[in-house]
Amino acid sequence: MSKIKLQNVLKQYKETHWVKPDVTYKQVTISQTGKVSFRGEKKGIKIGRKRQFKINLKEHPNTLIFIRQGVYKGGIGICPPEVDGCIVTENMPMFEIHDIESEYLLNYLKSPQFRNDVNKLVPIGTAQKALHEDKLLELEIPYPKKSEQDKIINKLKSIMDINLNLSNNTTNNFSLIFKLRQSILSEAVQGKLVPQDKNDEPASELLKKIKAEKEKLIKEKKIKGEKPLPPITEGEKPYELPNGWKWVRLGDIVQMIYGDGLTKDECILNGKYPVYGSNGIVGYYNEYLIDKRAIIIGRKGSSGALNISELPSWTTDVAYYVEESKNLDFKFLYYLLKSLKLEEMGKGIKPGLNRNETYARILGLPPISEQIRIVQKVDQLMQLCDQLESQVKNNQKNSEALMNAVLREAFEVE
Numbered sequence: 220m221s222k223i224k225l226q227n228v229l230k231q232y233k234e235t236h237w238v239k240p241d242v243t244y245k246q247v248t249i250s251q252t253g254k255v256s257f258r259g260e261k262k263g264i265k266i267g268r269k270r271q272f273k274i275n276l277k278e279h280p281n282t283l284i285f286i287r288q289g290v291y292k293g294g295i296g297i298c299p300p301e302v303d304g305c306i307v308t309e310n311m312p313m314f315e316i317h318d319i320e321s322e323y324l325l326n327y328l329k330s331p332q333f334r335n336d337v338n339k340l341v342p343i344g345t346a347q348k349a350l351h352e353d354k355l356l357e358l359e360i361p362y363p364k365k366s367e368q369d370k371i372i373n374k375l376k377s378i379m380d381i382n383l384n385l386s387n388n389t390t391n392n393f394s395l396i397f398k399l400r401q402s403i404l405s406e407a408v409q410g411k412l413v414p415q416d417k418n419d420e421p422a423s424e425l426l427k428k429i430k431a432e433k434e435k436l437i438k439e440k441k442i443k444g445e446k447p448l449p450p451i452t453e454g455e456k457p458y459e460l461p462n463g464w465k466w467v468r469l470g471d472i473v474q475m476i477y478g479d480g481l482t483k484d485e486c487i488l489n490g491k492y493p494v495y496g497s498n499g500i501v502g503y504y505n506e507y508l509i510d511k512r513a514i515i516i517g518r519k520g521s522s523g524a525l526n527i528s529e530l531p532s533w534t535t536d537v538a539y540y541v542e543e544s545k546n547l548d549f550k551f552l553y554y555l556l557k558s559l560k561l562e563e564m565g566k567g568i569k570p571g572l573n574r575n576e577t578y579a580r581i582l583g584l585p586p587i588s589e590q591i592r593i594v595q596k597v598d599q600l601m602q603l604c605d606q607l608e609s610q611v612k613n614n615q616k617n618s619e620a621l622m623n624a625v626l627r628e629a630f631e632v633e
Contacts, residue, residue, distance in 0.1 A: 221363070226356035228324065229283060229314035234273040236306055240264035245305040247274070249286050253296035253328060257305065268308050276303040281316040283324070287349040291337060297325050312352045323368040326375050327360055330626040361630045371629050378625045385618045392611045396604055403600045404558035407593050410461035410585060419586035422465035426584060429472050429546045442474050451581055460583045469559070470578025472547065475539040477518055495528060497521040497537040512543040514553055516561065522572035523562030527553060539574070551590035554597055555582060 238244065240263045248258040276282055276298060285295035287310045297316070307313070316324060327333055336358050342348045363371070406412045436442045448468045456466060493500045498521030511531075517524035519537040534540045541556075543549045559580055564572055585593065 221361075222359040223362040224356065225358050225360060228317060228319040228360075228362075229356060230317060231312060231314050231352065232275075232279055233313070234275050236271050236273045238263040238266050238269045238271055238306070244271075245302070247284075247298075247302045247305045247307060247311075249284065249289060249294045249296055249311075251289070251293040253293055253325070255284060255296045255298050255302055257301050271306040271308060272311075272313065274298055274302055274305050274307065274313060276300060279313075279315040281321045283314045283316055283321075284311055285352075285355070286311055287343075287351065290350050290355065291342075291348060293329075293334070295328055297321055310349070314352075319362070320365065320368045320372060322372050324360075326372065326626065327630055330630050331623050332627065332630055333358075333360070375625065375629060378622070382618055382622050385614070389611055389615045389618070393608070396608050396611070399607075400601065400604050401558075401560075403597060403604070404554055407597050408555055408558045408583060409458055410464055410583065410589075412596050413589065413592045415461050415463055415589060417462070419463055419588045421463045422584040422586050425546060425587055426465055426467060426471065429544070432544065432546060433474065436474075442476065445470060445474075445578070446575075448578060455581055457581070461585075463586050463589070465584045467582060467584045468578060469580045469582060472584060473541045473544075473552070475516065475541055475574050475577065477534060477536055477539045492532050493528065493530065494533045494535060495526060495538050495540070496535045498524040499526055501535065512549055513540040514549075514556060515540050516556065517572065518574075519571045521562075522565035522570040523560070525553065525556060525561075539572070546587065548587065548590035548594055550594045550598075551585075554594065 242263045243260050244263060244266065245260055246258045247255060249255050274282060274284070282298040283295070284298055284307070288294075298313075337350070337355070340350055340354050340358075343351050403412070433442070437444045448470050451466050451468065460466060492503060494502045495515040497517035497519055513528045513532065515526040515528055515532075515534060516539040517537070518539050528540070532540075541552070544552075559582070561572060561577065564576065
């Protein structure tokens with residue numbers, strides 16, 4: 220198989236267009252997998268660079284485009300019909316493909332050989348790694364006869380169909396495992412996962428202890444009092460509770476507190492205690508607000524997202540926290556909150572979790588001894604889910620490795 224330089228099959232074209240402030244323009248993006256797609260529209264007045272270039276698929280139907288700053292990561296591909304007329308900056312040079320099958324070229328651009336050759340090229344600039352098209356066009360590619368190109372295209376099509384099926388199966392498997400985790404939690408909080416023990420102290424007694432603890436904290440002014448929650452009616456009860464359990468509202472057993480406005484910019488990054496935002500740690504601070512283990516619940520933005528703080532920590536005002544209590548198993552409470560799917564309660568453009576609505580959620584409270592048994596069983600089943608997920612990820616990696624091997628073999632030059 221002979222080789223030629225890319226400059227022999229790619230001819231650069233430029234259709235300069237000066238952006239007008241009152242005109243709406245279409246723009247494109249290129250993913251790391253080489254997919255060129257329509258990104259959206261923007262008014263000319265909001266576009267910084269006024270000198271742009273138009274993609275013209277009517278005169279250049281087989282147009283290849285790449286991102287100077289992204290080609291090292293796979294940002295190179297062929298334009299589909301929907302991006303015709305879109306504008307791009309000079310950092311996205313365009314070329315008309317000629318004297319080579321565009322599908323053959325596209326497959327080669329995804330091959331390990333091409334990626335290796337690109338990574339050997341010296342970038343321009345120092346601030347951001349970028350590649351000028353002059354250097355790219357100097358690269359040599361395998362150039363078989365048209366009949367051989369067609370054979371390679373057909374061979375890769377069949378392999379890609381298999382790979383697509385494997386990818387779809389992987390996605391379905393991940394979805395099934397996610398549903399399995401949800402089903403485990405649902406069974407657990409309904410008392411269907413472990414047997415009940417008639418010798419357990421009933422949850423009604425546990426609820427008295429929880430209320431007594433809350434009243435003590437209010438009296439000591441460590442927490443604020445809340446408005447009484449409405450009684451639970453028969454029509455609200457979603458299923459029959461096991462013996463020894465008690466219907467409660469979430470606000471009956473937990474206190475959701477949030478920070479006093481600490482922002483990420485105010486965090487001292489080398490401080491002592493972690494700071495939790497709505498979806499995880501955002502920095503460190505020199506003082507702390509939570510002096511026990513706590514469950515962090517996203518309040519704004521990533522509303523309903525759960526994190527566990529094992530150490531004293533601080534929360535920003537976009538997260539609630541629920542401190543550990545001696546009357547509830549900490550891990551059970553985490554699983555209980557997980558089962559409520561709080562992330563589905565977020566409202567607004569930046570979804571927010573309303574505390575009063577969350578407090579009103581109805582749930583079954585088991586005896587403390589059963590909480591411990593439930594946690595042991597759920598931990599065991601979640602570990603099995605982790606193992607299943609690991610197997611699926613390994614299959615995904617094997618599928619990707621197989622595809623790379625096929626691409627490498629297809630374009631091997633003897």
